[in-house]
Amino acid sequence: MSVKKNINVSVIIPVFNEEKFIEKCLVSLFENKHDDINVEFIICDGMSTDNTIKIASKLKGYYSNIKINIIENPNRFQVFALNMAIKLSTGDYIIRCDAHAEYPETYIYDLVNILKKDTENKIGNAGGVAMPKSATNTCISRAISFLMSSKYAVGSSHRTLKNNLNSREVDTLLFGAWRKEIFSQIGFFDQDFIRGQDYEHNFRIRGAGLKIIQSPRILFTYYTRTTIEKFMRMTFQYALAKPFIMKKHRKIPNIRSNVPLLFFTILALSAPFPFFFLPLCLCYLTLILLCLHEMIIKHKGGLCSIHIIYLLPLQHISHATGTLIGYLQILIKNKQKNLSGTR
Numbered sequence: 001m002s003v004k005k006n007i008n009v010s011v012i013i014p015v016f017n018e019e020k021f022i023e024k025c026l027v028s029l030f031e032n033k034h035d036d037i038n039v040e041f042i043i044c045d046g047m048s049t050d051n052t053i054k055i056a057s058k059l060k061g062y063y064s065n066i067k068i069n070i071i072e073n074p075n076r077f078q079v080f081a082l083n084m085a086i087k088l089s090t091g092d093y094i095i096r097c098d099a100h101a102e103y104p105e106t107y108i109y110d111l112v113n114i115l116k117k118d119t120e121n122k123i124g125n126a127g128g129v130a131m132p133k134s135a136t137n138t139c140i141s142r143a144i145s146f147l148m149s150s151k152y153a154v155g156s157s158h159r160t161l162k163n164n165l166n167s168r169e170v171d172t173l174l175f176g177a178w179r180k181e182i183f184s185q186i187g188f189f190d191q192d193f194i195r196g197q198d199y200e201h202n203f204r205i206r207g208a209g210l211k212i213i214q215s216p217r218i219l220f221t222y223y224t225r226t227t228i229e230k231f232m233r234m235t236f237q238y239a240l241a242k243p244f245i246m247k248k249h250r251k252i253p254n255i256r257s258n259v260p261l262l263f264f265t266i267l268a269l270s271a272p273f274p275f276f277f278l279p280l281c282l283c284y285l286t287l288i289l290l291c292l293h294e295m296i297i298k299h300k301g302g303l304c305s306i307h308i309i310y311l312l313p314l315q316h317i318s319h320a321t322g323t324l325i326g327y328l329q330i331l332i333k334n335k336q337k338n339l340s341g342t343r
Contacts, residue, residue: 006038007037007038007092007093007112007116008037008038008039008040008090008091008092008093009034009037009038009039009040009091009092009093009094009095009108009112010039010040010041010042010085010086010089010090010091010093010094010095010180011029011039011040011041011042011094011095011096011097011108012042012044012081012082012085012086012089012094012095012096012097013025013026013029013041013042013043013044013085013096013097013098013099014044014046014073014078014081014082014085014096014098014099015043015044015045015046015048015052015056015081015099016045016046016047016048016052016076016078017048017049017050017052018048018050018052018099018100019048019050019051019052019055020135021099021100021101021135021223022052022055022056022099023055023059024102025097025098025099025100025101025102025103026041026043026055026056026059026099027059028102028103028104028105028107029041029097029103029107029108030059030063030066030068031105032103032105032106032107032108032109033105033106033108033109034108034109037108037109037112038067038091039066039067039091039108040067040068040069040089040090040091041066041067041068041069042069042071042085042088042089043056043068043069043070043071044071044072044073044081044082044084044085045070045071045072045073045081046073046075046076046077046078046080046081047072047073047074047076052099053070056070057070069088071084071085071088077194078194078197079189079190079191079193079194079197080191082096082188082189082197083188083189083191086180086183086188087188089180091180092179092180093111093112093115093177093178093179093180094177094178094179094180094183095107095108095111095112095175095176095177096175096176096177097175098174098175100222100223101130101175101220101221101222101223102220102221103220103221104218104219104220107128107218107220110128110215110217110218111126111127111128111176111177111218112177114126114167114177114213114215115177115178115179121179121210122210122211123210123211123212123213124178124182124186124202124205124206124208124210124211124212125173125176125177125178125182125202125205125210125212125213126176126177126178126212126213126214126215127158127173127174127175127176127177127212127213127214127215127218128173128214128215128216128217128218128219128220129158129214129215129216129218129219129220130149130159130174130220130221130222131149131219131220131221131222132145132146132148132149132159132222132223132224133145133221133222133223133224134223134224134226135223135224135226136226138226139303139304139306139307140226140227140228140304140307140311141224141225141226141227142301142304143295143301143304143305143307143308143311144224144225144226144228144231144311145224146295146299146301146308147291147308147311147312147315148222148224150291150294150295152287152288152290152291152294152312153291153312153315153316155256155259156256157170157171157256158170158171158172158173158174158214159174166216167213167214167215167216167217168213168214168216169211169212169213169214170212170213170214171199171202171203171206171212171253171254172198172199172202172203172212173202173212173214174198174222175198176198176202176212182205182210185208186201186204186205186207186208187204189201190248192244193241193244193245194237195237195238195240195241196237196238196240196241196242196244196245197241199238199241199242199245199253200241200245200248203245203249203253204249207249228311228314231311231314231315231318232314232315232318233318235315235318235319235322236318236319236321236322237322238319238322239257239260239318239319239320239321239322239323239326240322240323240325240326241326242257242258242323242326243323243326243327243329243330244326244330247330257323258323260316260317260319260320260323261319261320261323261324263280263284263316263320264316264317264320265320266280267280267281267284284313287312288308288309288312288313291308291312292305292306292308292309295308
């Protein structure tokens, strides 16, 4: 390993009601090969009502040779936990990990090495590739897991980088690692963003001329939502945040985020005109069939693949709805502000 012993790393882990995942997550991190570097773990709990803290405390006692700090986040939401943990951290490097995941044994080393080798400090955030995995063995859960990394579902993004040996620059990524000074340079996570705070923070990093680098050599397991309701709500909430990011920075975050809303708007407007409407429907049907084929052939989805037929449209509709409501909320707030200003 090329990492030197005098490097201090803080691993921050926001949690809330994660009793189903917390043990596998923490064990994978505590068992990481980090004997040659000083690592502290900060678990920030959003006042869990299940056995999350009991499990974490038990593991803290078992791994007594590791510096583990468990703190409470009375505001519950993840963005507050992240800022609390960052402010308490003592490391030169900060690595964020979520409880819905398991990490390879060299995860900490690999991320630190990316930043360590960046002698010109051009990298603002570095991360690996999330490999979606179903938390249960139901067909719906397996189909949801597949969609989270399918280009037909999420487009060309950090979620679809696979089978590639070269690192690449992306607009955002899951979790990540930073030099601690980045938070002095561009600020902490914006607490106005209960969802999408990671994308907004990465937006500022890129705005400062720094790069978001994703390495396909660093793979970790990410457990996806298990029900249609949770899947749609997650998609809706993340899409809802994008218009507010645009408003804050006066720039469109990315074209990809607006594609579902744009498509369904055009589809609705073309409904009275079969000449346009039917080809658009045919194009979308082709997209569904391509996605279905991918799960059957490449992922050996079997009969579970049939759920793609309705889950893919539900995902895109949830995203389009979230984006639309975000824009409408901004318009309403601006109108109310203008009206109050004229009084």
